Amino acid sequence: LIEGLRRRAARLRKNPAVTTGIGDDCAVLRIPAGHELLVTTDLSVEGTHFRRDWHAPGVVGHRCLTRGLSDIAAMGGEPLAAFLSLALPPKLPQDWVAGFVRGLMKLAAQFRVTLAGGDTSASIEGITADIVVIGSVPQGEALLRSGARPGDRIYVTGDLGGSAAAIARLLKRPRSKLRAAEYPQHFRPQPRLAIGKWLRQRGLASAMIDISDGLSTDLGHLCEESSVGAEVWGEAIPLATVGRPRRQVELPPALHGGDDYELLFTVPDETPVPKQIAGVKITEIGEITGAKQRWIVHHGLRSELREQGWEHFTR
Amino acid sequence: LIEGLRRRAARLRKNPAVTTGIGDDCAVLRIPAGHELLVTTDLSVEGTHFRRDWHAPGVVGHRCLTRGLSDIAAMGGEPLAAFLSLALPPKLPQDWVAGFVRGLMKLAAQFRVTLAGGDTSASIEGITADIVVIGSVPQGEALLRSGARPGDRIYVTGDLGGSAAAIARLLKRPRSKLRAAEYPQHFRPQPRLAIGKWLRQRGLASAMIDISDGLSTDLGHLCEESSVGAEVWGEAIPLATVGRPRRQVELPPALHGGDDYELLFTVPDETPVPKQIAGVKITEIGEITGAKQRWIVHHGLRSELREQGWEHFTR
Numbered sequence: 001l002i003e004g005l006r007r008r009a010a011r012l013r014k015n016p017a018v019t020t021g022i023g024d025d026c027a028v029l030r031i032p033a034g035h036e037l038l039v040t041t042d043l044s045v046e047g048t049h050f051r052r053d054w055h056a057p058g059v060v061g062h063r064c065l066t067r068g069l070s071d072i073a074a075m076g077g078e079p080l081a082a083f084l085s086l087a088l089p090p091k092l093p094q095d096w097v098a099g100f101v102r103g104l105m106k107l108a109a110q111f112r113v114t115l116a117g118g119d120t121s122a123s124i125e126g127i128t129a130d131i132v133v134i135g136s137v138p139q140g141e142a143l144l145r146s147g148a149r150p151g152d153r154i155y156v157t158g159d160l161g162g163s164a165a166a167i168a169r170l171l172k173r174p175r176s177k178l179r180a181a182e183y184p185q186h187f188r189p190q191p192r193l194a195i196g197k198w199l200r201q202r203g204l205a206s207a208m209i210d211i212s213d214g215l216s217t218d219l220g221h222l223c224e225e226s227s228v229g230a231e232v233w234g235e236a237i238p239l240a241t242v243g244r245p246r247r248q249v250e251l252p253p254a255l256h257g258g259d260d261y262e263l264l265f266t267v268p269d270e271t272p273v274p275k276q277i278a279g280v281k282i283t284e285i286g287e288i289t290g291a292k293q294r295w296i297v298h299h300g301l302r303s304e305l306r307e308q309g310w311e312h313f314t315r
Numbered sequence: 316l317i318e319g320l321r322r323r324a325a326r327l328r329k330n331p332a333v334t335t336g337i338g339d340d341c342a343v344l345r346i347p348a349g350h351e352l353l354v355t356t357d358l359s360v361e362g363t364h365f366r367r368d369w370h371a372p373g374v375v376g377h378r379c380l381t382r383g384l385s386d387i388a389a390m391g392g393e394p395l396a397a398f399l400s401l402a403l404p405p406k407l408p409q410d411w412v413a414g415f416v417r418g419l420m421k422l423a424a425q426f427r428v429t430l431a432g433g434d435t436s437a438s439i440e441g442i443t444a445d446i447v448v449i450g451s452v453p454q455g456e457a458l459l460r461s462g463a464r465p466g467d468r469i470y471v472t473g474d475l476g477g478s479a480a481a482i483a484r485l486l487k488r489p490r491s492k493l494r495a496a497e498y499p500q501h502f503r504p505q506p507r508l509a510i511g512k513w514l515r516q517r518g519l520a521s522a523m524i525d526i527s528d529g530l531s532t533d534l535g536h537l538c539e540e541s542s543v544g545a546e547v548w549g550e551a552i553p554l555a556t557v558g559r560p561r562r563q564v565e566l567p568p569a570l571h572g573g574d575d576y577e578l579l580f581t582v583p584d585e586t587p588v589p590k591q592i593a594g595v596k597i598t599e600i601g602e603i604t605g606a607k608q609r610w611i612v613h614h615g616l617r618s619e620l621r622e623q624g625w626e627h628f629t630r
Contacts, residue, residue, distance in 0.1 A: 019351065020459060023540060025389035025525055026353040026450070028457050031346055036334065038341040041398045041447055043436040074340035083356045085400075085445040121358040124441035130400040130434070132356055132447050135341070142343050144335060210340055225338060 015114040017080040017136070027116040029081060031136050038135035038142065040071035046126040054170050057096045058103030059180065059187050060129075063259075065104045067212065068133030069111060069191035070261040074210035076143040076200025077135035079193065081116040082108060085130040087123035100129075111193060143200055143265070148207035148226035150290040152266040155273060157192050157280050159185070160215055161249035162240030164257020169243070182244050189261040194278035199265060204273065208265040214256045216294075217307045218264055223294060232286035232305055234298025251298070256308040330429040332395040332451070342431040344396060346451050353450035353457065355386035361441040369485050372411045373418030374495065374502050375444075378574075380419045382527065383448030384426060384506035385576040389525035391458040391515025392450035394508065396431040397423060400445040402438035415444075426508060458515055458580070463522035463541035465605040467581040470588060472507050472595050474500070475530055476564035477555030479572020484558070497559050504576040509593035514580060519588065523580040529571045531609075532622040533579055538609055547601035547620055549613025566613070571623040 014021070020028035031037055044050060044064040055063075065082060072079045084104070088097065108115055113133070162185030166178055180187035192210070199205040209222045215237070223230050237255065239248040249257075266288055267273050273282060289295075294305040329336070335343035346352055359365060359379040370378075380397060387394045399419070403412065423430055428448070477500030481493055495502035507525070514520040524537045530552070538545050552570065554563040564572075581603055582588050588597060604610075609620040 020457065024460050025386040025523075026355040026392065026457075028390070028452075029352040029354060030454070031352055037344040037346055037352060037449070039344060039396070039398060039432060039447070039449060040341040041400050041432060041434050041445070043400050043402055043434045043445075045402050045436045045438055047439045048437050071340040075343070077341065081354070083354060083447065085356050085358050087358055087360050087443045117354065117356060119356050119358045119445070121360045122363050123360055123443060124362045126439035126441075128402045128438060128443045130356070130358075130445035132354070132398065134352075134354060137343070139345070142335065142341075145339050208340075 015080050015112050018114045018116045021114060021116045027081065027083070029116070029134060034139050035136040036139050036142060038072055038075050038077045038137055039132065040068050041130060041132045042067035042071070044129040044131070046128070057099030061100040061103030062107050062188060064129050064131050065107045066189045066191050066261055068131045069193060070210040070212060072133055072135040073191050073193045073196035074143070074208050074263060075135070075137055076141065076196045076208065077137040078197060079111055079113045079133050079135040081114045081134045083116060083132040084118035086118070086120045087128040088120065089123050089125050089127065092127065137200065141200055143196070143205055143208040145207055145209050145222045145225035148222060148228050148266040148288045149268070150228055150288055151269045152206050152288040153269055153284050154230060154232065154264065154266055154286040154288060155282055155284050156211070156215070156238065156262055156264050157195055157282060158262045159238045159240035160211065160260050160262060161254030161257050162186060162242050163189065163259040164253035165240065165242045165249045168253065183242050185240055185260055189259065191261060192263045192280065195263055195280060198277050204267055204271060205265040206268055208263055211260045211262045211264055212258055214258045214308070215254065215264065216256050216305050220294060220307045222264065223292070227292065229289040229292045229294055230286055231289055231295045231297060234296050236283060236285045238281065238283045330395050330427050333429045333431045336429060336431040342396065342398070344431070344449060349454050350451040351454050351457060353387055353390050353392045353452055354447065355383050356445060356447045357382035357386070359444040359446070361443070372414030376415040376418030377422050377503060379444050379446050380422045381504045381506050381576055383446045384508060385525040385527060387448055387450035388506050388508045388511035389458070389523050389578060390450070390452055391456065391511045391523065392452040393512060394426055394428045394448055394450045396429045396449045398431060398447040399433035401433070401435045402443040403435065404438050404440050404442065407442065452515065456515055458511070458520055458523040460522055460524050460537045460540035463537060463543050463581040463603045464583070465543055465603055466584045467521050467603040468584055468599050469545060469547065469579065469581055469601040469603065470597055470599050471526070471530070471553065471577055471579050472510055472597060473577045474553045474555035475526065475575050475577060476569030476572050477501060477557050478504065478574040479568035480555065480557045480564045483568065498557050500555055500575055504574065506576060507578045507595065510578055510595060513592050519582055519586060520580040521583055523578055526575045526577045526579055527573055529573045529623065530569065530579065531571050531620050535609060535622045537579065538607070542607065544604040544606045544608045545601055546604055546610045546612060549611050551598060551600045553596065553598045570611070
């Protein structure tokens, strides 16, 4: 397997940051001068993050790397290299692994990320993939969760709830197959790297996080790290359009559904923010407050916005 | 769990390289000027790398981090930060996780490694831990596997076969408990960071690798990457002393047994090498040759040294 990854990695355009890749005790990377290093690790576990009967291997590979790239995007960074550790059950068809790696590598090539190492092992049961992504950002410029201030406006990229809608549909009809084209946010989520970089370069955002656990939970993380509160406007939340015939998701999956991999960021009041960045819609959904509670105002009613984020589908 | 790790990580003396640790989308690290980055990832999977009935949780945590630190040692690097991803089965006692983390953190503190992030998830069955260690090395000075040249002498640190002897004993009597003090190489392996750094600083070694898969396999990796062969002297191989009463292991576990985490390195001929480095015995065991085969000479007989490295105990 490592040999296969190595051959495949060798064919890709290499990221020049990687001076020694697969084949030594460690990978050796050269970080651009004046830059800091970003490191993120994300598990993709069978039964928790994916099911083999619901997700094609290429989709699992794509989603696995998206988790890591999205974290780099949320810091305003640029990805350099990825490391993949795979624990695989004894009876797993070789085809499955090949498809997984193809899906992952396709996304890696798109963002010029070198697969620079990893590990493989037998598991007792079930597939566990751990993806590590290394990125860089000019020193001191990483967009943290902790920079939001009262009065800042809250923005999100794209639409929310599309991935949760796919899960809800799969849970309701476990034997049905969904078309990836009808639920793109679930099957082919796009890490918002260009938007993260754009915001960082222009110094626009005061804080940023990616929505991997759901808006209510991730806004909670951002508020906690910034020691602030928030008020979100229910009618403003951009709802994903999914399925066939296409229809908008309801508010709850958009508020609480995870795995959308959109960005949530805050911008000081009166700073103009474009309606689109890198071709993706940007929507203002609320504001940061001084009191530490989080509220949602919907149909004129103000209620507490509780964290009801992403409970994975096995729990 | 993440909260627990975070509190525990906060109590440790932080490595100054980590500017943002657990609690954001990514960790942010500052690599010393003029240094390159080292990255290694290693899986520790229940049933393959450890068994709960054989290994106390603290031992599993210690061994898990040793795998990563040993890779940093093998490059002559210094470790900065670790990232831990844990997939845990639903019924795992909380005590087990606490013991695992204690064992890992104790070793981390010893080498001033900051636990700077990670991920946790439910698994279907069995514990999977993936450890990522980030280190640094002055630019261009990393000790690679590829630098060995014909005529170079081959050295190893410490004694070999002690870990394989423990596994052999456990396989023979699966219900017996072994004392860690009688099989220290297996239960408390020491990453040879001081030796790796010493060799790198003095520019003594032409190539280096850690012995995680067994001498025959890891010498094979080094020879392949260097496009050379090797001749090893059977009588010179330092055999570990284990058990009670204490006795030396046989040659086969020392040649083929894995998980010793000693270093194997090559040094140009006629360069003097001390008998001890950082308090650990150094033994010359053979030489690098131009022909690409690998041989062992033992009791006057010359035979091919086949890679019979570490087959983990479930296979």
